[in-house]
Amino acid sequence: KAGVTQTPRYLIKTRGQQVTLSCSPISGHRSVSWYQQTPGQGLQFLFEYFSETQRNKGNFPGRFSGRQFSNSRSEMNVSTLELGDSALYLCASSPQTGKGPYEQYFGPGTRLTVT
Amino acid sequence: GESVGLHLPTLSVQEGDNSIINCAYSNSASDYFIWYKQESGKGPQFIIDIRSNMDKRQGQRVTVLLNKTVKHLSLQIAATQPGDSAVYFCAEKKTGGSYIPTFGRGTSLIVHP
Numbered sequence: 001k002a003g004v005t006q007t008p009r010y011l012i013k014t015r016g017q018q019v020t021l022s023c024s025p026i027s028g029h030r031s032v033s034w035y036q037q038t039p040g041q042g043l044q045f046l047f048e049y050f051s052e053t054q055r056n057k058g059n060f061p062g063r064f065s066g067r068q069f070s071n072s073r074s075e076m077n078v079s080t081l082e083l084g085d086s087a088l089y090l091c092a093s094s095p096q097t098g099k100g101p102y103e104q105y106f107g108p109g110t111r112l113t114v115t
Numbered sequence: 116g117e118s119v120g121l122h123l124p125t126l127s128v129q130e131g132d133n134s135i136i137n138c139a140y141s142n143s144a145s146d147y148f149i150w151y152k153q154e155s156g157k158g159p160q161f162i163i164d165i166r167s168n169m170d171k172r173q174g175q176r177v178t179v180l181l182n183k184t185v186k187h188l189s190l191q192i193a194a195t196q197p198g199d200s201a202v203y204f205c206a207e208k209k210t211g212g213s214y215i216p217t218f219g220r221g222t223s224l225i226v227h228p
Contacts, residue, residue, distance in 0.1 A: 004158070033215060043159070043204065043218035056215050090158050103149075104216075106158030 002026070004093050004107035012113045018079040021110045025072050025093030031055075032074040033104065034066060037088040046089075049074055078112075086114045127225045134195045136222045138188040138205035145207040149216055150179060150190045154201045162190070162203075192224075200226045 005024045013019050025032050033056075034046040045058040049068035066076040072093075078085055088111050092104035128134050140148075146167040151159035165172045165179045165188075172179050178191040188205050202223050206216035 035218075042220045045215050045217070048215055058215075092158070103161050103164070106160065108156065108158050 006107040010111045020077045023074045023091030029093035029095050031094040033092045034076050035090040081114045125223045130228050134192040136190045136203050140186050140207050144209050147208040149206045151204045152201045195226050197226045
């Protein structure tokens with residue numbers, strides 16, 4: 001099976017712009033989660049989508065949003081970018097949610113740099 | 116407050132030695148713990164997990180120990196190899212809560228040949 005894929009791998013944006021990141025989960029996986037990884041804060045959970053519905057949400061401002069399509073592919077959007085949004089954005093897919101196993105499969109991430 | 120943290124940010128070992136990476140957690144309601152490995156340029160990769168009703172679990176060259184009394188988790192890697200060089204994260208999940216785990220900060224393991 002192909003792993004989780006994320007596009008683009010690298011992105012440079014200017015403060016105030018918006019950005020859309022894409023994630024394709026492992027075939028058959030219905031849950032997609034997004035994380036932000038920075039040296040200072042570590043891995044922080046953004047949100048999780050299951051069957052096109054947001055099931056869980058982390059503690060991030062409304063500038064961060066996401067969605068999931070019927071084929072389980074997911075996108076996340078960040079509007080009005082700030083310098084502090086520079087980070088590695090990781091997507092993880094899982095075959096199910098609400099019960100074990102809780103193993104998540106991560107993609108390689110999108111490295112976003114805001115200048 | 117609730118937190119998952121690591122005692123040492125960097126651990127350097129010689130090839131062939133055994134490595135022990137430690138993790139402290141503060142939420143006694145956590146019932147499931149996971150160790151992830153993240154190599155440079157890649158996303159985290161699942162290594163091993165353990166439920167709170169166990170105190171030890173073994174995998175291939177790895178062992179996870181859970182001490183609920185002191186809320187401590189450790190990952191032991193036997194015969195460490197250069198390919199084990201990576202950042203290791205522990206993560207916890209709370210009983211009855213969302214299945215989304217909370218990650219610790221990570222420990223960088225450096226294996227010297």
